[in-house]
Amino acid sequence: MTETSAPLHAPASATAREEALAAWLRERGRVAIGFSGGVDSAYLAVVARRTLGPEGVVAIIGRSASYPAEQWATARRVAESFGIAVRELDTAELDDPRYAANPSNRCYFCKTELWTKLAPVARALGCKAVLDGTNADDLADYRPGAQAAREQGVSSPLAELGFTKADIRERSRELGIPTWSQPSSPCLSSRLPYGTSVTPQRLAQVEQAERALRALGIVGDLRVRYHDDLARVELSRDVLADWLVPDRLAELRVAVRAAGFARVALDLRGFRSGSLNVLHGVTAA
Amino acid sequence: MSVRRETPGGHTALEGALAERGLVCRVEARSGLAVLIADAATVAALGNADLRRDALALAREHGFSHVAIELRADASLPRA
Numbered sequence: 492m493t494e495t496s497a498p499l500h501a502p503a504s505a506t507a508r509e510e511a512l513a514a515w516l517r518e519r520g521r522v523a524i525g526f527s528g529g530v531d532s533a534y535l536a537v538v539a540r541r542t543l544g545p546e547g548v549v550a551i552i553g554r555s556a557s558y559p560a561e562q563w564a565t566a567r568r569v570a571e572s573f574g575i576a577v578r579e580l581d582t583a584e585l586d587d588p589r590y591a592a593n594p595s596n597r598c599y600f601c602k603t604e605l606w607t608k609l610a611p612v613a614r615a616l617g618c619k620a621v622l623d624g625t626n627a628d629d630l631a632d633y634r635p636g637a638q639a640a641r642e643q644g645v646s647s648p649l650a651e652l653g654f655t656k657a658d659i660r661e662r663s664r665e666l667g668i669p670t671w672s673q674p675s676s677p678c679l680s681s682r683l684p685y686g687t688s689v690t691p692q693r694l695a696q697v698e699q700a701e702r703a704l705r706a707l708g709i710v711g712d713l714r715v716r717y718h719d720d721l722a723r724v725e726l727s728r729d730v731l732a733d734w735l736v737p738d739r740l741a742e743l744r745v746a747v748r749a750a751g752f753a754r755v756a757l758d759l760r761g762f763r764s765g766s767l768n769v770l771h772g773v774t775a776a
Numbered sequence: 777m778s779v780r781r782e783t784p785g786g787h788t789a790l791e792g793a794l795a796e797r798g799l800v801c802r803v804e805a806r807s808g809l810a811v812l813i814a815d816a817a818t819v820a821a822l823g824n825a826d827l828r829r830d831a832l833a834l835a836r837e838h839g840f841s842h843v844a845i846e847l848r849a850d851a852s853l854p855r856a
Contacts, residue, residue, distance in 0.1 A: 718806060723844045735823040737816035740847045756811050756844035759828055770808050770842055 501627075501653025505661050508652050513542040515648050519620040523613030525605060525645070526550035526577070527558070528566025530656070531624030533670040534663045535649060539622075540575045541666075549616050550575050553582040553605045556691040557678040559698055561705075569670060578616070580608055585689060595685045598636035601678070606643035625650045626659060632765065674712045674727075675764065683717045684767050693717055700724075700750035707746055709734075712762035715747065722752040728761035790838040797830055801845075810840040813848050 502508045516522065516539050524539060526532045532550075539548040550570055554563065570577045582604050584590045590600035606621070613621050623640055625647035630637075640647065649659065656675075663671035679694040687693075700715040700722055711727030724747065726734060734743055734757060744755040758766075787805040794801060794812070799821060801814035812818070812831075822828050822845060835843040 718809065721806075721811065721846075723809065723842070732823050732825065735819060735828075735845075737819050737847060740819055740845075744847060754846060756846040759812075759822065759843045759845055760832055766842070 505654070505658035508654055508658060509538060509662050511652050512538055512648055512654075515652065516542045516547075519646075521547050521549075521616075521618050522620045522622055523609065523616065523618035524548060524550050525609055525621070525623045526552050526566055526570070527624070527676075528552070528562050528564075528569055528670070529624065529676050530663065530670045530673055531626050531649060531659055533566070533569045533624075533668055534659045534666075535622060535624050536570070536575050537573050537663075537666055537668050540573055545574055545576065548575060549613070549618060550577050551609050551612060552577060552579045553609060554579055555582045556585055556694045557601070557680045557689070559676065559679055559701075561702070562676050565670065565673070569668065572669075578612060580612060582608055585691060591689050593680070593683055593685055593687055593689050596635035597680060597685070597689070598634065599639050601680070602636035602639035603643070606639060606645055610643055610645075621645045623647050626656055627653050628656045681767070682715055684770065687717065687719070696751045697722075700747045700752065703746035703749060704743065707742065714762060714766070715750075716758075716767060720752065721754040721756060722747045722750075723756050723758055725758045725760075725762040725766060731757075731759075731761045786838040786840070790835060790840070793834045793838070794831060797827065797834070799827065799831060805840070808839070808841040810835050810838075810843045812843065812845045814845055815849065816847065819845060819847050 502511050521543065522539055524532060524536050526536055536548060536550045552563065552566055567577065584601040584604040587600050587604060590597055610621055621644065623645050625637060626649045630650055660671050679697050680689045682697045683689055683693060697715050697717055701713060704713055709726060709730065711729060714725040716723040716725060724743065734740055740757060743757065747755040787803040787810060790810060791801065791803045799818050801812040801818050804811040804813060822831060832843055
C-alpha cells in the first residue's frame with residue numbers, strides 16, 4: 492500500500508517533476524491508471540505512455556450514471572490520440588445504499604466500488620501498480636475518496652512528486668494534451684447536496700442542464716447545483732457579469748428549465764469548487 | 777471550521793438591507809442559500825461588480841454562505 496502525503500523533496504520545476512515522474516514509472520513497469528479523461532489522469536496516462544511505451548500502460552475507465560458522457564468522450568479521444576490502450580468497466584455505486592444516501596463521505600463508497608473492481612482487472616492484465624491522478628493540491632481538500640484509494644493500494648504519483656494543478660496544466664499544454672485548459676470535472680453526484688439521494692434521474696437532469704448551458708456557448712467552469720425544484724447555476728467569475736443581463740439570464744433559465752427544473756437561479760459569487768461542502772458546513776466558506 | 781448559519785428572520789432582514797442599497801427583491805432562505813427573487817432592473821443592477829460584492833457581503837452578515845438570483849417577472853408578488 493502506498494501512502495500519499497505532501498512531498499518532502501519535490502523537484503523545483505514542473506519539468507523536473509515530470510522527469511521524476513518518468514523515473515518513478517520506470518521503476519514500476521506496466522501500470523494501470525484509473526482514467527476519467529480529466530486533466531490529471533489524462534496527463535498521467537500520456538506521460539506513462541511516453542515513458543513505458545504502448546504495452547506499458549492501460550487506462551481503465553469506470554462508467555456509471557455519475558460519470559458525464561461528455562467526459563467519457565474526452566477520455567476516449569485522448570486515449571486514441573496518444574495511442575493509449577483503454578479498458579472500460581461498469582461500476583454500480585448507485586446500487587450501494589450507503590452511496591445513494593449521499594452522505595458527506597459519499598466519495599469513499601464510490602471509489603471503493605471503483606478500485607475494488609478495477610484492481611483485479613489491472614492484475615489480470617499484468618499491471619504491477621494501479622495509479623490515480625490525485626495531485627498535490629488535492630491533498631489539502633476534503634477528499635474521502637482518497638482513503639478508499641489508499642485502502643486498495645492505489646498510488647498517486649502526481650501528489651507524491653508535488654505536482655500542482657497548475658504544473659499539470661502547464662506540462663499538458665507543452666505535451667499537446669487537449670485537456671490542458673479543460674475545467675475540472677468531478678462526478679455529477681457532486682452537484683447534489685449531501686443528504687439528497689443520488690438517483691440516475693437526478694444525475695441525468697443535472698447533466699442535461701449543463702449540456703444545455705454549454706450549448707449556449709458558456710465556457711470555463713460551470714456547475715448546475717441541484718436544490719430539489721431549483722437549479723443553482725455557478726459560472727466562472729470571468730463570464731458571470733455577461734449573464735447578469737435580463738435577456739441573457741432569461742435565455743439561461745429556459746435552457747435549464749428544459750432539463751426539468753421548475754426554478755433557476757444564478758449564483759452571485761460564481762463557481763466555487765466544493766461549493767456544496769461549504770453550504771453544508773463540511774468545509775469553511 | 778466555522779460556517780455561519782442563517783438566523784431566524786435573516787431573509788427579511790436581508791431584504792431590507794438590500795433594499796437600502798437599491799436592490800429590491802424578495803429573499804427566500806434555503807438553509808445557507810439566499811435566493812433573491814428579482815425583476816429585470818435588479819438583475820441588471822447586479823451586473824455591477826461593486827453592487828454584487830455589497831450584496832454578497834450583506835448576505836454573509838445575515839448568515840448566508842451562498843446567494844443566487846432568480847429572474848421573475850412576478851418578483852413583487854407577496855410572499856407565499
